[in-house]
Amino acid sequence: MSTSRIRKEVDEALLAFVDRQRPTLLAISDDLTPLLSALDVLLAGGKRLRPAFCYWGWRAAGGADCAAIVQAAASLELLQASALIHDDVMDSSDTRRGQPSVHRRFEALHGAQSWPGDAEAFGSGAAILLGDLCLAWSSEMFETCGLGGDRRRHARDVYDMMRTEVMCGQYLDMLESTRGEATADTALRVVEYKSAKYTIERPLHLGAALAGARPDVTGALTAYGLPLGIAFQLRDDVLGVFGDPGETGKPAGDDLREGKRTVLIALTLERASSAQADAIQRRLGDPDLDRPGVDELRTIITETGGLAACEAMIDQYLTDAEKALTSAPVTPEAHQALSELAVAATTRSM
Template sequence: MPDPDAETAGAVEWALGVYVEQRLADAESVDPLFARDVAEKVRDFALRGGKRLRGRFVWWGWRAGGGAKAGPGVQSVLRLGAALELIQTCALIHDDVIDGSSLRRGAPSLHVAFAEDHARFGLRGDRADYGCSAAILAGDLALAWADDLVANLKIDSASWPRIHDLWCSMRDEMVAGQYLDMRAQADASSSPERALHIAHLKAALYTVERPLALGAALAGADESLASALRSARRCAGVAFQLRDDLLGVFGDPSVTGKPSGEDIRTGKLTYLTAVARTLSEDAGDTGFQRTMRQALGDPDLSDAGLDELRHVLEDTGARRATEAEIDSLVARSQEQLLQAFLPQPVHDRLSALLSAAARTPLTDKAFS
């Protein structure tokens, strides 16, 4: 196992690999066809790519809460990180079905892979329906594996109620954020405030805030430390989602691992596009407004049309405003982190992780 302090992502990956291999063996004992068609895909997806951001936050929440890098709880905190990677697997599989995304982590999305199986095996029925249905089941399996892993952690009985409450809250928030995201697409919302609320639920809480809280709770952190960390992680989490919005429009698909402009073609409400709408309306620029109306939610938007919208997002100042908001959120996060009065080495690593999560370069791989 890698040293978790020096190679946190590698240590979480190790714990994840050990666990999913165990669960694959369990699936084979249930039914070999199910194991081959579904469980293997879940295992492979979980282990394919990603920077283990949530697992890293769990580890450094644990260290911030006083957990020792070589203490008896190390295996539990790494397995908790692995559980978060599995709930992320569930979220991404289902998200790709909802959005109709064809690419994830540089490979076909799971519903596409299942549809390819349908064609390869000469199965009856509609290929796309089969792919989506099978992917939903695969996401459910990933969630079940995550829940089982948390339920069987070796945790101090005094810490368990807090861990359980945080885990349950995170699952509810994740589903709520996904639903509100979908609902905002359907009702064509353009409110920056609503975009930030969705970003808080869909990303800030389950990507940064809850993982850090889970790690700190596992270490038995007191309420004053938990409160200081809460403010820092909330700001960084929202900044993470705003950066992800920028990556979705301006990032290079060859390095982000997902198609560029997908949020635009599905008409997803993001802070970036909401601000662009507000700024173009305030300026009375009907040309910009028309371009946005035509592009947002157009599944057949051409690359040229996407480029035109990118220019609008630049020319209205929406991209600059979003980047300024990210910088402000990161600065506030760092200020709040100082209030936790952590040991310097732990503070430095956690500070760097919070900043890196929110300031991923547009040419770097997405954290998802």
């Protein structure tokens, strides 16, 4: 299948899954409609990267096209929806994928209905619950994909490990942002668990495990997926500071307002003069950071050479991934698709 064809089938599988849940919710109460609407809006966006890697992990290990692998792969989008919804609550983010974040949607519902009490608490409560529902539904969708036996048992071990890793990685990410002391090394550790494994390596392993992959295939997918995953997150960090809001779906400089302690920031601080370092410590994490403030930080990140150092790391990790792919014992179609996905995951205008 082509990349756009997979995307379409993943979209259809997600829609079909949510449509199977819809009558259950409405039988409990019409009042649950806003949960479904919020999920519909969130799921309409997204690049379906994790399902694509899962699908190509399956194909790389010799799995044949079928609806079951598409459903298993699509379940990763529900897991990601859960992570995004909860992440936005934790970061107090206003937008996601170019739309109001889920907690802000429910805050607005509270206001529109003129309900008494605390709109913000209602918004974050609803978002916590919808995130929980997406997390529960992601495992339901995975478990009911139709692939059974020893392979699913082995794949479930991958799935379980992936969830533990991403949640721990997110805690460490929050911890580093709170402490404000991340070095490039500690920031890279966060990237490995929160992002590289979760977004690329584990989805590849999941598909591969479902196809009953040999250990050499799984190893090759790690050699390709882990550096690519790091490059993906470093690119995301650069876009979080310099990206076009029209492309990222987030306001310009949002990562700066959230005070994210990324590898990019650590590389900048390593190279900053004390005046530049002071400016970063003062402005980073300021929720009211305005456009001139964003521009000042961008200038520092560029002028110190932090940006160039980060771009060089991206290039190096991408080269490592491509090199690993060259010798990977995977099918020719998978080789081609994984090569294209490496570009798609790290392209500047993504």
